[in-house]
Amino acid sequence: MEAPGVLLVMGVSGSGKSTVGALLASKLGWKFYDADDYHSEENRIKMAKGVPLSDQVTSATGVQYCCKTPPHPLA
Numbered sequence: 001m002e003a004p005g006v007l008l009v010m011g012v013s014g015s016g017k018s019t020v021g022a023l024l025a026s027k028l029g030w031k032f033y034d035a036d037d038y039h040s041e042e043n044r045i046k047m048a049k050g051v052p053l054s055d056q057v058t059s060a061t062g063v064q065y066c067c068k069t070p071p072h073p074l075a
Contacts, residue, residue: 013047 007030009021018034025032036044043053 013050013052 007024007028009017009024011017018036021034022032024030036047039047039053046053
């Protein structure tokens with residue numbers, strides 16, 4: 001069986017996705033990309049306070065509204 005090229009960690013807010021993703025990437029020697037890093041500073045502050053983002057912000061059609069240029073090149 002061939003090893004995956006990408007691993008996606010999904011879950012509800014506050015479930016530890018960032019922690020688990022960073023640990024997995026470290027153990028596997030992979031790069032880690034946290035989706036939270038793609039949000040504006042305003043939205044990151046809201047998320048840190050536990051304030052839910054609106055559907056407009058989180059939907060595929062709202063991506064341009066809420067997100068900035070990716071902090072890392074996607075490969």
